[in-house]
Amino acid sequence: MAAKTISFPKGKGHLTHNNRDFICKNVVPERTVWNRIYIQEPLKDAYEKCFGQALRDYNATQKRKDRRKEDYLKEIENSCNKERTFYENIVQIGKKTDTPVADENGVLTEDAKAAIAVLEQYARTFQERNPNLYLFNCVMHLDEATPHLHIDYIPVAHGYKNGMKTRNSLTKAFQQMGFAKAVSRKQNETVAWQEREREYLTELCREQGIEIEVLGIQRDNLSLPEYKAAMREVEQLEQQAVVLDKRNEALEQQNDDLAQKTSELCGQVQEMEAQNNELVLQAQKLTEQIEEAEAKEKAAKEVLAKHDLRAETFKMISKEVAAETKSMKSVAVPMTNLFGSEEYVKVKKSDWNKILDAFSKAVSRNHLLEKYEKKIFGxxxxxxxxADQVEKLKRFVASRGLGETFVEFLKSLAPKTMKQKLEDAKLDAVEHNCQRKNQQALTEKNKRWQQEM
Structure with a gap:
């Protein structure tokens, strides 16, 4: 068996491709049934399993609703720090020239069988070796040129002091699995983890009798002067590499600082949007309160107007009563009192009845006047x-800078004029004509294409 290479690159994470929701050109559909599925869990369910409890614990400590997190998966998808919801590595033993899946007769090759055994063992032990990398999707493809695995995992890091206690962090997940912190771009947690995984794959290959070829190593015989010159060149390159590493570290630090500032700005923007939404709601409430107050004021004015009318009526009635009283006084005939000095008057019985009736009406009217005066005062x-509440509401709108927003909001409530309706209808007609022309052009194009065929 010829020596083979180990490939362990990062994948793009196309789950629909991995799970064969669609078939690419390089796939042999007849062999898709050969594929092996180790785990297929929806990403949303995996996030709930990994971060659901941490999210609930975090939200329970937040008093303000705008600081609560509704969906951690969406937060990572929309992250300003370019975080990834999950990561993927593709594991392959050999190339299509030395490890084809099937021979010319469509039979599984011996080289492929050996590679499959290695990949099978690697897939089944991945989660045990990597407790902080939650494996939610893992498949082996045997319907392409060479056997290979798609390993899709979510990095899970614990022990954060602020925010959620458990989060998505690849670097911290590697550190919690025992990998040392990065000292340079070439010596970091990811590189160390990849080296460990390659070593494990190499051991599995040896158990299957597969010799591993390490690319990039040349064994040339050099003379002493050539060797010294080469070593000097190597030293210079190493010094340049050190300088570049330092620059990279500085750039990475700047990048981290910028990412932190970006995250803070995103938080501020979200907070400002929440405040703006709150102000809009307040403006709507103020509008309703102002309208309600104005309606009450209008109703009160109408009632007052009615009472004013009644008051004028009472004045007219009072004048009429005064005239009647004067006429009644004229019909009274003075009489001398034989038993005292007090003066008496003599009136006819019919006039006396009129006087009593007028007196009764006057008393009733006085009671009504007192009653309505109290109501009018209230x-x-x-x-x-x-009126005072309306003025306060107007001052509040002006102090919060909601004047323009309030005016626009009131305009939006106003019904459209006939001119605006006609303009909207014209725009709809133009858009409809454009769509119809495009449809006709497409139909003619299809007809020409069919004729050419």
Whole structure:
């Protein structure tokens, strides 16, 4: 068996491709049934399993609703720090020239069988070796040129002091699995983890009798002067590499700082949007309160107007009563009192009845006047209170800078004019004509294409 290479690159994470929701050109559909599925869990369910409890614990400590997290998966998808929801590595033993899946007769090759055994063992032990990398999707493809695995995992890091206690962090997940912190771009947690995984794959290959070829190593015989010159060149390159590493570290630090600032700005933007939404809601409430107050004021004014009308009526009635009283006084005939000095008057019985009737009406009218005066006083007081509330609401709108927003909001409530309706209808007609022309052009194009065929 010829020596083979080990490939362990990062994948793009196309789950629909991995799970064969669609078939690419390089896939042999007849062999898709050969594929092996180790785990297929929806990403949303995996996030709930990994971070659901941490998210609930975090939200329970937040008093403000705008600081609560609704969906951690969406937060990572929309992250300003370019975080990834999950990571993928593709594991392959050999190339299509030395490890084809099937021979010319469509039979599984011996080289492929050996590679499959290695990949099988690697897939089944991945989660045990990597407790902080939650494996939610893992498949082996045997319907392409060479056997290979798609390993899709979510990095899970614990022990954060602020925010959620458990989060998505690849670097911290590697550190919690025992890998040392990065000292340079070439010596970091990811590189160390990849080296460990390659070593494990190499051991599995040896158990299957597969010799591993390490690319990039040349064994040339050099003379002493050539060797010294080469070593000097190597030293210079190493010094340049050190300088570049330092620059990279500085750039990475700047990048981290920028990412932190970006995250803070995103938080501020979200907070400002929440405040703006709150102000809009307040403006709507103020509008309703102002409209309600104005309606009450209008109703009170109408009631007052009615009472004013009644008051004028009472004045007219009072004048009429005064005239009647004067006429009644004229019919009274003075008489001398034989038993005292007090003066008496003599009136006819019919006039006396009129006097009694007028007196009764006057008493009733006085009672009504007193009653309505009290009501009028109460309504005037209520109207003054409502007017004061309206003024306060207007001052509040002006102090919060909601004047323009408030005006625009009121405009949006106003019904459209006939001119605006006609303009909207014209725009709809133009859009409809454009769509119809495009459809006709497409139909003609299809006809020409069919004729050419």
């Amino acid at each position: 309504l005037e007081k209520k109207t003054a209170v409502l």
